[in-house]
Amino acid sequence: MTYNTKPLHYLILVVTLVLLSSCGSRKELVYFQDEPITSDNQSELSNDFDIRYKPNDLLTIDVSAEVSESVAAFNLPAVSYDTSGGAVNQPTLLRQTYLIDPDGNIEFPILGTIKLGGLTRVEATDMLKTRIGEYVKEFIVNIRLINFTITVLGEVNRPGTYTVQNERISMTQALGLAGDLTIFGKRDNIFLIREIDGKKKYAKFDLRSINVVNSPTYYLTQNDVIYVEPNNAKIKSSSYNPNTGVLISAISTLATITAIFLVNN
Template identity: 50%
Template sequence: MRFKCYHAFLFVLLLAMLSSCVSRKKIVYFQDIEKLSQNSDVVKPSIAFKPNDLLSITVSASDLESVRPFNVIIESRPVVGGSSVFANNTQQPGYLVDSAGDIHFPVLGTIHVEGLTPKELNEYLISELSTYIKDPIVNIRILNFTVSVLGEVTRPGTYTVSGEKISVLEALGLANDLTIYGKRDNVLVIREENGKKSYTYLDLRNSDILDSEYYYLQQNDVVYVEPNQAQRQSSSFNRNSTVYISIASLMLSVLVLLFR
């Protein structure tokens, strides 16, 4: 009896050890970190405007009156309540890039922006506005720049990007990183350009992803983290099986001590 309990204990303990061991090669990012110095001259691509982008374009200058025609402002009327008068609320609407890739700008009329970067559009507007305004300053932002992070991440969802650039690592950071069940070597990035969808798989363990054109995300990109084998298997059995095995091994060890 003691002999059987002892071997059963060893068998269960071995199963627990095997189920809890995870190879470093499967979970550690940038395992070839020493190669990063070779990528220091990688040029960061700039985003380009697409149909359905919502742009915020603000024109300013030292002469405020001269820029007024180029800043479309929606003003709400003052609300009078009792003895109180509430101040006007102002809101600057965005410029929607239509299906033809155009926006309709005050005074200047229709401007084709599809394919232009924020810098290129900024330079164009400054050139055109200089006819009407002395030393104009133009500020451009994409109001609906979003990326979606799905799959085996801690907090999947769609996130709004405040700047002009976001890397796949920053997007994963917004989602609080991959879970332990996410595959680091097979992260899918889906992109739509000119009405056509493209995709690639990125290996987060390899610093070569810094050279990928998908490393910096674009508007409406989707990042999907595939579940690893352990997670796929968990759909057919309880994920807490390793905990149960540990409890069982503890109970067997107690039995061995009792019947020794």
Template identity: 40%
Template sequence: MNKLIIQKKIQFNCFLFMLSVFMASCVSNKKIAYFQDIQTINKAKLDSAVIFTEPIIQTDDILSISIFTLNPQSGAVVNQAASAPLLGGNSATTSVQQQSTGFLVDKNGEVELALIGKIKVAGLTTYQARELVREKVSIFFKEPTVQLRFANFKVSVLGEVNAPSTYTLPNEKVSILDALSLAGDLTIYGRRENVLIVRDNEGKKEFARLDLNSSNIFNSPFYYLRQNDVVYVEPNKRKVSASNSAQIQTIGVIASVISVIVLAISNFK
């Protein structure tokens, strides 16, 4: 009789162990697929999707400015200041800090170019700043060509993604989907319906929540990211359940081992 009871206990412990494993592996597809309502949206809604606007240059940004003239040596004099390394952001594949080269926008919103002097660029788009620099350079050089872009356009992606890091990008047109792609997409435990965006707008923090399960994301002013935006993906309840399941599995294994030992001792007697 005692042996039968012990065997039933062992079977029950094994059942609990298999049940905990099964529950931890169960994931609803309804919370994984992106843009689940994409089949039902109409053309009018698509046409109203947010339009990309160029980001605004702010203080402490680093700009890559290259000036080309008919005399290459003359342009080299202006560009040489950009060859000095400045502490910038991180590459698109690592979170280790590295050095960036470019012209730092100082606290007055100005960059200083050799021979040209200080030019106020804060508050301008890169296109507006490029035209302003071209205008200033034209005083000294004939028919100059100016290239200007962000050298430290970076976004940080944190939380339940496969590769959390800070990413420095060569392109200033970056969407939330681009950033998540760089970070290797969300893990199975990421909350797709509540992705947080933290934005620094002239010293003030702005917050937004985006639902990746809905096509409404395309209408959000936070769909396109700005430099220094932070994307945070919260863990869902399954993350907590998975942690608890690991503990339950451990307890189940220990209980099973103990039951087997007890049964062996009973048989020996």
């Protein structure tokens, strides 16, 4: 007796296609995979831990003295905003900030155009003290960078963009802000993107080595992006269809029924 086995062949083909479709693809999942990391690229990343001001940075600059009236002209006035929605409340006073333009300049009261781009906080402070010192004696200059942010993406527990309250943060501290790596993060392939003089530079970290703390890019600058690549286990599981198991079970049941039918006929 011969049996028509074509139905079983079709079922086997369907099951095979389903299983193949559940295989993960690194090409579809991993970010920034086509950017080569060269020694020349990494050598351009400085070991200078001091933050240098860049275009689009937002700064607060306060000039203070024992006699506040003597330096009042060098401070931007606070701006009043009504946040009460019409209710009878006092308006909110917000301090104004200085935006560094694409040429690295700000417009400062009395002094006019001043170039701060490329300077550290200490260098900018000394320069302002020299300029303001032509008009006033015995005063203090305090500069704060208020939009120091870093972005952490990929296999971390809390990916996102974080504002840094001070002007010094390490790569490991940034990963700590993001809740550390997940179990699926590749410890030997932490990717850094940094902009220097308008050009993107790239580097990689290996968290398995203690030498990571000696890397010239271990301390971050404003707007740095860190990306943690997923490991192979994550890639393989990423495209798994949760309905695949149900489908395979249904196909197996159908195959059993078909086999019984063929035997009985």
